[in-house]
Amino acid sequence: MLLPFLIVGGVGLVLLLISLVLGDILDHFDVGDGAISGTALSVGLVVFGASGALIATTGLDLVWAYVLAIVLGIVAYALSALVVRNLTNSSDGVPASAIGLSGVARSDVSTSGGEVSLDGPGEIERRLAYSDEPIAEGSRVVVVEHVGTRVKVAAN
Known part of the structure; x- marks a missing residue:
């Protein structure tokens, strides 16, 4: 049964x-x-x-x-x-803002995109990033804007 x-x-x-x-x-x-x-x-x-x-x-x-x-x-x-x-x-549902965090460009970053590693608590290994000015791989960067999962960076 x-x-x-x-x-x-x-x-x-x-x-x-x-x-x-x-x-x-x-x-x-x-x-x-x-x-x-x-x-x-x-x-x-x-x-x-x-x-x-x-x-x-x-x-x-x-x-x-x-x-x-x-x-x-x-x-x-x-x-x-x-x-x-x-x-x-x-789950708090509100991601922490990355604005102001510094890090290193892990690939060339341009207006079309790139990858960065940020120095901060709970930061993931790499983030997708973009920039108004071209930034070479290995350069120090700082986050100036946080949009969704991507960050806008500037040379530091």
């Missing part, structure tokens, strides 16, 4: 895919005022379905398959809800 497990797991998988593409689906409908995570609920349903189907094929009584699948589904929900909440709380 695998069908109930497969249906619940399939519904959970579809909800999980929707959550990954559109964001947490329960947030869009204001369900539980943010107390219930749609992503975590989807993970719980997938684990319930998958573990129930696996346990049912081992030959145990169907009652034990349901009991173990429910326990594993609740544990998966709780763990994934904790992870989702921690990730949500840790």
